[in-house]
Amino acid sequence: MYNIVSAIFLAENIKKIEIKAPRIAKKRKAGQFVMIRVSENGERIPLTIADSDPEKGTVTIIVQGMGKSTIELNGKEAGETIHDIVGPLGTPSHIEKFGTAVSIGGGVGTAIAYPTAVALKKAGNYVITINGARTKDLVILENEMKAVSDEAYITTDDGSYGFHGFVTQKLQELIDSGRTIDYVLAIGPIPMMRAVAEVTRPYGIPTVVSLNPVMVDGTGMCGGCRVTVENEIRFACVDGPEFDAHKVDFKNLSDRNRMYLGEERQSSETASHKCRIGHQQ
Amino acid sequence: MDPKPMTTKERLAIPRQAMPAQDPKERIHNFREVNLGYTPELAQQEAMRCIQCKDPVCIKGCPVNIKIDRFIKLVAEGNFLGAAKKIKEDNVLPAICGRVCPQEDQCEKVCVLTKKYTPVAIGNLERFVADYEREQGKIELPDVKPASGKKVAVIGSGPAGLSCANDLARLGHSVTVFEALHELGGVLMYGIPEFRLPKDIVKTEIEGMKKLGVKFVTNTVVGRSVTIDELMGEEHFDAIFIGVGAGLPWFMGIPGENLLGVYSANEFLTRVNLMKAYDFPRSDTPVFDCRGKNVAVFGGGNTAMDAVRTAKRLGAEHAYIVYRRSEAEMPARAEEIHNAKEEGIEFLLLMNPVEFTGNEEQWLTGVKCIRMELGEPDESGRRKPVPVKGSEFLLPVDMAVISIGNGSNPLIRQTTPDIEVSKRDTIVVDINTMATSKEAVYAGGDIVTGGATVILAMGAGRTAARAIHEKLTGTAPNFNEW
Ligand SMILES: Cc1cc2nc3c(=O)[nH]c(=O)nc-3n(C[C@H](O)[C@H](O)[C@H](O)COP(=O)(O)OP(=O)(O)OC[C@H]3O[C@@H](n4cnc5c(N)ncnc54)[C@H](O)[C@@H]3O)c2cc1C
Numbered sequence: 001m002y003n004i005v006s007a008i009f010l011a012e013n014i015k016k017i018e019i020k021a022p023r024i025a026k027k028r029k030a031g032q033f034v035m036i037r038v039s040e041n042g043e044r045i046p047l048t049i050a051d052s053d054p055e056k057g058t059v060t061i062i063v064q065g066m067g068k069s070t071i072e073l074n075g076k077e078a079g080e081t082i083h084d085i086v087g088p089l090g091t092p093s094h095i096e097k098f099g100t101a102v103s104i105g106g107g108v109g110t111a112i113a114y115p116t117a118v119a120l121k122k123a124g125n126y127v128i129t130i131n132g133a134r135t136k137d138l139v140i141l142e143n144e145m146k147a148v149s150d151e152a153y154i155t156t157d158d159g160s161y162g163f164h165g166f167v168t169q170k171l172q173e174l175i176d177s178g179r180t181i182d183y184v185l186a187i188g189p190i191p192m193m194r195a196v197a198e199v200t201r202p203y204g205i206p207t208v209v210s211l212n213p214v215m216v217d218g219t220g221m222c223g224g225c226r227v228t229v230e231n232e233i234r235f236a237c238v239d240g241p242e243f244d245a246h247k248v249d250f251k252n253l254s255d256r257n258r259m260y261l262g263e264e265r266q267s268s269e270t271a272s273h274k275c276r277i278g279h280q281q
Numbered sequence: 282m283d284p285k286p287m288t289t290k291e292r293l294a295i296p297r298q299a300m301p302a303q304d305p306k307e308r309i310h311n312f313r314e315v316n317l318g319y320t321p322e323l324a325q326q327e328a329m330r331c332i333q334c335k336d337p338v339c340i341k342g343c344p345v346n347i348k349i350d351r352f353i354k355l356v357a358e359g360n361f362l363g364a365a366k367k368i369k370e371d372n373v374l375p376a377i378c379g380r381v382c383p384q385e386d387q388c389e390k391v392c393v394l395t396k397k398y399t400p401v402a403i404g405n406l407e408r409f410v411a412d413y414e415r416e417q418g419k420i421e422l423p424d425v426k427p428a429s430g431k432k433v434a435v436i437g438s439g440p441a442g443l444s445c446a447n448d449l450a451r452l453g454h455s456v457t458v459f460e461a462l463h464e465l466g467g468v469l470m471y472g473i474p475e476f477r478l479p480k481d482i483v484k485t486e487i488e489g490m491k492k493l494g495v496k497f498v499t500n501t502v503v504g505r506s507v508t509i510d511e512l513m514g515e516e517h518f519d520a521i522f523i524g525v526g527a528g529l530p531w532f533m534g535i536p537g538e539n540l541l542g543v544y545s546a547n548e549f550l551t552r553v554n555l556m557k558a559y560d561f562p563r564s565d566t567p568v569f570d571c572r573g574k575n576v577a578v579f580g581g582g583n584t585a586m587d588a589v590r591t592a593k594r595l596g597a598e599h600a601y602i603v604y605r606r607s608e609a610e611m612p613a614r615a616e617e618i619h620n621a622k623e624e625g626i627e628f629l630l631l632m633n634p635v636e637f638t639g640n641e642e643q644w645l646t647g648v649k650c651i652r653m654e655l656g657e658p659d660e661s662g663r664r665k666p667v668p669v670k671g672s673e674f675l676l677p678v679d680m681a682v683i684s685i686g687n688g689s690n691p692l693i694r695q696t697t698p699d700i701e702v703s704k705r706d707t708i709v710v711d712i713n714t715m716a717t718s719k720e721a722v723y724a725g726g727d728i729v730t731g732g733a734t735v736i737l738a739m740g741a742g743r744t745a746a747r748a749i750h751e752k753l754t755g756t757a758p759n760f761n762e763w
């Protein structure tokens with residue numbers, strides 16, 4: 001059992017949770033993740049480490065309630081516990097002084113991009129961040145991002161805040177303005193990452209994406225997280241989760257991520273059904 | 282007065298006692314253990330078949346040299362607890378080994394009765410004795426030597442790690458086992474299914490080790506959460522044993538392997554066993570819904586048999602084993618092949634997949650196979666299968682499980698480069714001590730041999746424990762005193 005030290009909503013359905021896990025807090029580097037099992041019969045779900053405090057011995061994750069497990073996790077408050085957390089897993093982000101680095105986050109992908117943006121800044125890069133959300137209320141980590149960016153942009157699909165449009169449009173604008181961009185990191189929904197890869201491909205800008213396949217163990221043992229990169233099988237939990245965006249087979253990834261859609265629906269329905277019963281009592 | 286001792290002739294006249302088992306028609310609908318175990322009467326009857334050879338060759342056939350003749354004698358005499366004690370001098374996990382060892386390739390293969398009659402059912406007896414002891418609640422806590430003040434870290438809680446930890450704890454060392462997963466037991470928990478090895482047995486063994494003082498730390502991936510150098514440095518461990526198994530599933534590298542519905546055996550079995558997907562949605566982890574579907578498992582080892590029989594229990598209409606050699610070359614235990622057939626598993630032998638086919642939505646719909654014939658023996662001594670030109674055909678399947686073996690997980694070697702590894706990425710050791718190229722670091726089990734057996738992993742754990750004890754104290758332990 002691991003203690004939750006703090007838990008606060010950043011936006012509707014998006015919660016920031018700080019968990020006591022000293023070993024992980026001490027070791028983790030930008031780009032790594034943990035596997036969490038919320039309860040006894042829970043799934044093992046991968047979540048990127050958004051931040052850590054080695055002194056306090058805590059790691060922070062940012063969770064959007066989507067399926068049964070993430071909704072259950074989001075229902076947790078400070079003082080409660082989760083059953084299991086293991087990490088840090090995955091290969092840390094490759095960080096160096098590239099020059100001008102653009103970090104792009106879509107939705108909760110912003111939370112995943114944040115630690116890498118911090119590391120890029122520390123390494124002496126000129127950091128531009130572009131963070132997209134559907135609408136103003138879903139914008140997260142705005143101040144944190146500003147603090148690590150030399151330039152920070154927010155985009156909303158509905159124009160309710162910041163730039164009206166997609167992150168890719170903002171990126172294209174930056175490229176068109178003729179400035180040199182040496183490195184792009186894009187994290188978010190698969191269509192967004194794929195679109196960013198297509199924007200940078202013609203210019204040959206090195207672009208990295210963080211992939212989110214279904215995982216079971218997160219240690220390289222099951223092969224369930226396999227992705228196709230340059231026509232080769234790679235295990236995202238060990239070789240990744242970050243890969244060269246121009247070499248990733250996004251279609252295969254989004255296909256494979258559909259594998260349990262039916263079951264997930266069934267599982268969430270049973271969960272929300274239980275909730276409703278709970279409310280009546 | 283003692284009854285008159287039986288003559289050899291009388292002993293030889295007793296038939297081998299069959300293992301009582303669940304009816305195949307029934308058991309394909311549940312995950313309960315297939316074998317029900319001997320009764321005391323059956324066990325004694327079987328034990329009487331042993332002619333107590335002057336030179337008990339069976340012992341040499343056992344990788345850990347259990348004193349087979351002596352424990353069987355005790356069974357024949359009805360001293361079951363004494364028999365359990367005798368086995369445990371050499372094997373700490375008899376309830377497990379009695380169930381999963383390939384006896385027909387080991388002790389029972391060389392038993393003198395094998396040539397003319399059928400071998401003594403050594404495995405069944407081992408299982409009986411261990412179960413008897415456990416069910417009577419008579420598992421004695423073994424003596425523990427006074428504390429040595431030395432700290433040993435064991436990495437991985439599979440059979441190799443457990444046996445090493447157990448021995449070292451009894452020798453008085455402070456032992457901490459670090460396990461990557463949330464559950465202890467390695468392949469015994471996440472790989473081998475309940476119907477072959479009930480998880481409660483593994484849990485009881487681990488509880489026993491906790492009572493001996495072994496500390497278990499789950500959710501810790503050595504190489505990621507902490508490195509070997511940190512364990513030896515900041516955390517002051519005097520020695521390390523690496524028993525991390527062979528955990529990196531191989532794929533076949535044929536088209537369509539990433540279609541939806543294609544699994545590695547590790548993933549399929551982990552979902553079902555460790556994550557309890559058979560109980561979905563009460564348990565949150567799903568697995569492909571096999572009900573009424575056709576499932577093909579590629580491979581001929583124990584893992585393949587476990588996967589295909591699991592699919593059948595999950596409701597598969599047709600569950601096939603597709604194997605590129607013939608049945609004689611199958612590495613699986615003979616009993617599992619037999620049980621699989623009884624359960625209606627269909628064996629497609631001398632066949633190899635060449636391509637998976639899928640539908641628009643990328644779900645698996647079939648597998649194109651080619652027929653094989655056996656050619657000249659290869660380096661493993663088995664006749665090499667060669668494809669028969671033009672013999673391709675399409676087997677319609679909805680789910681496929683690839684069970685062709687495992688490579689080694691890279692985490693330890695990447696983070697501890699001074700441990701020498703072979704070309705196959707297994708850890709190189711001195712087989713007499715299990716010492717690696719790194720000072721005070723030992724290794725054993727599948728990470729050294731590549732995918733092998735539970736008993737070999739356990740034996741390696743003990744060899745390492747002996748060497749570690751000698752290194753830490755300067756004296757050799759005597760396990761025979763136990
Ligand atoms: C499905 C299946 C069926 C089998 N059936 C049989 C059978 O009938 N008979 C038989 O004799 N053999 C059988 N085997 C083979 C047998 O299980 C193995 O040979 C044996 O378990 C190897 O033991 P081990 O201790 O080396 O490794 P494992 O049992 O693999 O245990 C290794 C442990 O280390 C952990 N680990 C890995 N990396 C790390 C890390 N970096 N840090 C911390 N922990 C780590 C793993 O999570 C695991 O728990 C079977 C194997 C499988 C997969």
Ligand code: SF4
Binds near residue numbers: 331
């Ligand atoms: S070889 Fe067979 S008959 Fe002889 S002692 Fe061993 S088990 Fe008994």
Ligand code: FES
Binds near residue numbers: 218
């Ligand atoms: S999640 Fe199992 S190998 Fe990556």
